Amino acid sequence: MGSLATIAKPWWKDAVVYQVWPASFKDTNQDGVGDIRGVIESLDHIQSIGADTVWMCPIYASPRIDFGYDISDYEAIDPNFGTMADVDDLMQECHNRGMKFIMDLVINHTSDQHKWFQESRSSKTNPKRDWYIWRPAKYDEKGQRLPPNNWRSNFVGSAWTWDETTQEYYLHLFAPEQPDLNWDNLKMRKAVYDSAVRFWLEKGIDGFRIDTMTIYSKNPALPDAPITDPTSEWQSGRKWYGDQPKVFEILKEITAITSQYGEKMTVGEFGALKNLNVALDYVGASNRCVGMGFQFETVCVGYALNHWHIRNFSLQEFKQTFGKWQQFVEETDGWTCAFLENHDIARSVSRFGNDSPRYRATSAKMLAILLATSTGTLFLYQGQEIGMTNVPATWPIEEYLDISSQNYWKSVKTATDDKAVLDGALANIRKVARDHARTPMQWSDKPHGGFTTCGKGPWMRTNDNYVDISVEKQAHDPDSVLSFWKQMLALRKQYSDIFVHGTWRTMDVENPATMTFVKQAEGEKALVVLNFTDQPQPVKIPEDFRGSKPLITNLNQWYPETLSAYEGRVYVA
Ligand code: TEU
Ligand code: CA
Numbered sequence: 033m034g035s036l037a038t039i040a041k042p043w044w045k046d047a048v049v050y051q052v053w054p055a056s057f058k059d060t061n062q063d064g065v066g067d068i069r070g071v072i073e074s075l076d077h078i079q080s081i082g083a084d085t086v087w088m089c090p091i092y093a094s095p096r097i098d099f100g101y102d103i104s105d106y107e108a109i110d111p112n113f114g115t116m117a118d119v120d121d122l123m124q125e126c127h128n129r130g131m132k133f134i135m136d137l138v139i140n141h142t143s144d145q146h147k148w149f150q151e152s153r154s155s156k157t158n159p160k161r162d163w164y165i166w167r168p169a170k171y172d173e174k175g176q177r178l179p180p181n182n183w184r185s186n187f188v189g190s191a192w193t194w195d196e197t198t199q200e201y202y203l204h205l206f207a208p209e210q211p212d213l214n215w216d217n218l219k220m221r222k223a224v225y226d227s228a229v230r231f232w233l234e235k236g237i238d239g240f241r242i243d244t245m246t247i248y249s250k251n252p253a254l255p256d257a258p259i260t261d262p263t264s265e266w267q268s269g270r271k272w273y274g275d276q277p278k279v280f281e282i283l284k285e286i287t288a289i290t291s292q293y294g295e296k297m298t299v300g301e302f303g304a305l306k307n308l309n310v311a312l313d314y315v316g317a318s319n320r321c322v323g324m325g326f327q328f329e330t331v332c333v334g335y336a337l338n339h340w341h342i343r344n345f346s347l348q349e350f351k352q353t354f355g356k357w358q359q360f361v362e363e364t365d366g367w368t369c370a371f372l373e374n375h376d377i378a379r380s381v382s383r384f385g386n387d388s389p390r391y392r393a394t395s396a397k398m399l400a401i402l403l404a405t406s407t408g409t410l411f412l413y414q415g416q417e418i419g420m421t422n423v424p425a426t427w428p429i430e431e432y433l434d435i436s437s438q439n440y441w442k443s444v445k446t447a448t449d450d451k452a453v454l455d456g457a458l459a460n461i462r463k464v465a466r467d468h469a470r471t472p473m474q475w476s477d478k479p480h481g482g483f484t485t486c487g488k489g490p491w492m493r494t495n496d497n498y499v500d501i502s503v504e505k506q507a508h509d510p511d512s513v514l515s516f517w518k519q520m521l522a523l524r525k526q527y528s529d530i531f532v533h534g535t536w537r538t539m540d541v542e543n544p545a546t547m548t549f550v551k552q553a554e555g556e557k558a559l560v561v562l563n564f565t566d567q568p569q570p571v572k573i574p575e576d577f578r579g580s581k582p583l584i585t586n587l588n589q590w591y592p593e594t595l596s597a598y599e600g601r602v603y604v605a
Contacts, residue, residue: 040317041533042295042323043132043295043297044085044132044239044295044296044297044323044409045367045408045409045532045533046409046525046528046532047084047085047132047297047409047410048082048083048084048085048409048410048412048521048524049083049085049086049087049134049297049409049410049411049412050078050081050083050085050086050087050412050413050414051087051089051374051375051411051412051413051414052071052086052087052088052089052414053066053089053099053375053413053414053469053470054066054067054068054070054071054088054089054091054100054113055099055100055112055113055470055491055492056414056470056471056472056473056483056490056491056492057070057071057074057414057473058070058071058073058074058473058475058483059483059484059485059486059490060073062484062485062486062487063112063484063486064484064486064488064489064490064491065112065113065490065491066113066472066473066483067112067113067114067118068091068109068113068114068115068118068119068121068122069114069118071086071088071122072118072121072122072125075125075126075129075131077503078131079129079131080518081412081417081514081517081518081521082517082518082521082522082524082525083131083412083521084130084131084132085131085132085133085134085238085297086122086126086131086132086133086134087134087135087136087241087411088122088133088134088135088136089136089375090103090135090136090138091109091110091113091114091119091135092104092105092106092108092109092110092138093105093108093109093110094110094143095143095145095209096110096112097143097207097209097210097435098187098206098207098209098210098435099375099434099470100136101136101138101206101210101243102141102142102143102144102145102206102207102209102210103138103142103143103146103228104142104143104145104146104147105146105147106224106227106228106231107227107231119235120235123235123236123237127236132238132239132297133237133238134237134238134239134240134241134297134299135232135237135240135241136240136241136243137228137229137240137241137242137243137286138228138243138244139213139224139228139242139243139248140205140206140212140213140243140244140247140248141204141205141206141210141211141212141213142210142211142213143209143210144208144209144210144211145209148160148163148164148220148223149163149164149211152164152166152211153195153197153198153202154197154198155197155198156198156200160220162214162217162220163213163214163217163219163220163223164202164203164211164212164213164214165202165203165211165212165213165214165250165254166195166198166200166201166202167180167192167200167201167202167203167254168180168199168200168201169194169199169200169201177194179191179192179194179201180192180201180254181254181255181256181257181269182256182257182265182266182267182269183203183205183254183256183257183266183267183268183269183272183273184257184261184264184266184267184268184269185204185205185206185207185208185266186205186206186436187206187207187435187436187439188436188439188440188442188443189266189439189443190265190266191203191204191205191266191269192204193208203250203254205244205247205269205273207435212250213248215248215249215250215278215279215282216249216252216278221282221285225285225286225289229286229289229290230289233289233290233292233293233296234293238296238297239290239296239297239298239299239323240286240290240296240297240298240299241299241300241301242283242286242298242299242300242301242322243300243301244301244303245279245283245300245301245302245303245314245322245325246274246275246279246300246301246302246303246305246314247270247273247274247279247303248278248279248282249273249276249277249278249279249282250272250273250276251272251273251276253272254272255272257269257270257271257272258271268304270304274303274304274305275305275307275310275313280313280314280319280321283300283314283321283322284319284320284321286298287320287321287322288320291320297323297409298322298323298324299322299323299324299325299326299369299409299411300314300322300324300325300326301325301326301328302314302325302326302327302328303328304328305325305327306329308356308360311325311327311360311366312360312361312364312366315361315366315367315368316364316365316366317365317366317367318365323367324366324367324368324369324408324409325368325369326369326371326374326411327353327357327368329353329356329357330350330353330354330357330372331371331372331373331374331377331383332377333345333349333350333353334349335464340440340457340460340464341460342459342460342463342464346544347543347544347545347546347547347564348541348542348543348544350384350547350564351538351540351541351547352538352541354402354538354547355536355537355538355541355549358370358406358407358408358536359535359536359537361407361408362535362536367408367409368407368408368409369408369409369410369411370403370406370407370408370409370410370411371403371410371411371412371413372384372399372402372403372416373412373413373416373469374411374413374469375413375466375469375470376466376469377464377466377468377469378422378463378464378465378468378469379415379416379420379421379422379468379469380396380399380416381395381396381399381419381420381421382421382422382468383422383463383464384399384564385398385399385564385598386566386598387421387422389500391566391597391598392419392421392501393419393511393512393513394586394587394597394598394599395598396419396513397419397513397516397586397600398562398563398564398586398598398599398600400513400516400517400520400586401520401560401562401584401586401600401601401602402547402560402562402600403520404517404520404521404523404524404531405524405530405531405551405558405560405602406531406536407531407532407533407534407535407536407551408532409532410521410524410532412517413469414473415469415473415474417513417514417517418474418501418502418503418506418512418513418514419501419513420471420473420474420495420501421468421495421497421501422462422463422468423462423467423468423471423493423495424495424496424497425462427493429441429458429461431467431492431493432461432465432467433467433470433491433492434465434466434467434470436465436466437461437465437466437467440457440460440461441457441458441461444457467492470492471492471493471494471495472484472490472492472494472495473503474494474495474497474498474501474502474503475502475503475504476498476502476503476504476505477498477499477500477502477504477505480494480498481494481495481498481502482498482502482504516586519584520584523583523584523602527556527558527604529553529554529556530551530552530553530556530557530558530604531551531558533553534551534552534553534557534558535551535552535553536549536550536551537549537550537552539574545563545564545565545567545569546561546562546563546564546565546569546571546595547560547561547562547564548560548561548562548571556604556605557576557604557605558583558602558603558604558605559573559574559577559602559603559604559605560600560601560602560603561573561595561600561601561603562595562599562600562601563595563596563597563598563599563600564598565597565598566597566598567597568594568595568596568597569594569595570593570594570595571593571594571595572593573592573603576605577603577604577605580603580604580605582601582602582603583602583603583604584601584602585599585600585601585602586598586599586600586601587599
């Protein structure tokens with residue numbers, strides 16, 4: 033415990049991390065898939081925004097059922113992305129520039145093509161049998177074979193798959209091609225630590241983004257989950273695999289290893305976790321689990337039950353969760369982070385701003401103000417810096433290639449012909465499919481957004497608006513979203529005591545149209561006012577800030593008592 037002024041400030045607290053989803057970043061060998069050399073070529077761009085750390089999503093050997101989150105060898109590189117030498121170059125290039133380089137650590141599951149699982153499934157007596165979670169079938173009164181429990185896979189359907197060879201089920205909280213590792217097996221633990229963790233630390237990486245960090249440990253009895261979705265046969269088993277006592281032990285073991293290699297960034301996914309006390313167990317420095325966690329309450333606002341049941345949400349809800357996760361580490365030894373995009377969620381300007389041509393740039397800049405003044409480590413996702421949007425509503429379902437979208441769509445189609453239900457499912461996909469974040473990066477107005485010159489085009493269709501939204505178009509335009517991000521990140525650095533390390537107070541909790549908050553550090557403070565609507569909104573600047581000119585606004589004209597549509601403003605005092 034310590035006051036904000038006395039707690040430690042390791043490098044990763046002030047970092048601005050740029051997340052790369054490699055398949056869609058930049059293709060340099062014209063096969064339609066982004067590659068590691070494409071990231072090396074783009075470091076000038078990444079650094080010019082003001083980012084100082086690159087987070088590389090999985091580039092490990094993988095059959096790519098879940099785009100690399102199904103790893104078949106932790107110590108090899110997917111040839112679609114390049115070679116180990118390319119990774120070494122990328123890391124070296126980052127380090128030469130004074131930048132850091134972190135990788136994804138995906139260890140809840142492996143690919144079913146990993147040699148460990150191949151061995152495990154080969155016989156019940158194989159020494160690696162117990163490295164995964166195998167159980168005999170259950171049978172109902174009619175003698176029908178059933179999975180061991182009612183847990184639902186995150187990608188729709190049962191979390192269990194029957195394996196003919198050994199006549200047992202194995203557990204997979206994601207796709208059947210992603211069997212869950214059994215973290216109760218200590219030999220398996222050691223193998224993961226050596227292969228997935230130490231191997232990369234030895235190479236000199238600066239940390240890990242830890243995939244699904246809350247779900248490694250399962251209650252050994254694997255009890256049925258409570259019924260939260262009466263319409264489904266399968267239920268979220270999170271009660272029995274989320275935040276179990278042993279998961280903290282595992283994360284401590286990982287941190288004990290990373291800290292042998294110096295001060296490393298570790299940022300894990302909280303997933304569906306909402307309880308702040310539990311969150312502190314993960315990120316309190318004295319617990320030595322992880323440095324910080326990605327909370328999903330804000331970006332998943334309006335998701336009911338699971339990813340695919342979307343309802344409307346209010347700005348009050350958005351503010352409530354945003355502020356909650358900003359504040360929760362105050363007066364503690366924990367740390368937080370801020371983000372509105374990643375490879376699993378829709379584009380922020382489409383979901384929280386307004387992606388119509390009239391307001392797209394203004395609202396993207398308004399969201400940039402929000403993020404750049406937020407407490408904690410800042411994460412920026414590729415394309416966010418130019419205000420890339422969701423794909424157009426006119427795209428047919430076939431353009432959505434993600435396993436999550438496709439499985440959901442298939443499950444709805446199998447269940448019904450009802451047009452209203454099918455249209456509702458399509459509407460959900462258009463709002464929140466992971467595909468929105470996975471379209472190729474828009475570099476220029478050349479074909480396919482300059483992402484590739486492959487004759488067959490990119491592996492996934494480029495968003496049609498690349499003609500208007502691209503890095504090239506924005507790089508030299510002082511009024512662009514990109515230029516605004518550069519300004520905001522420079523200010524974030526200049527005022528890091530307030531923005532990165534300060535305290536957070538939301539001032540207009542009940543207001544449905546504006547978000548106003550005060551950031552405070554010793555002897556200095558900032559007021560941020562944001563209009564989340566397309567209408568002018570009245571604004572009252574408190575006494576302490578009155579008289580001072582705004583530090584920055586996202587519009588060329590501003591009025592003391594009114595915020596224009598999607599206007600954002602920052603004052604310091
Ligand atoms: O995602 C974790 C996860 O739980 C996702 O289902 C997430 O909640 C959802 O996509 C939000 O819309 C991680 C990775 O980020 C994701 O890409 C992988 O598919 C998943 O783990 C499995 O490794
Ligand atoms: Ca390529």
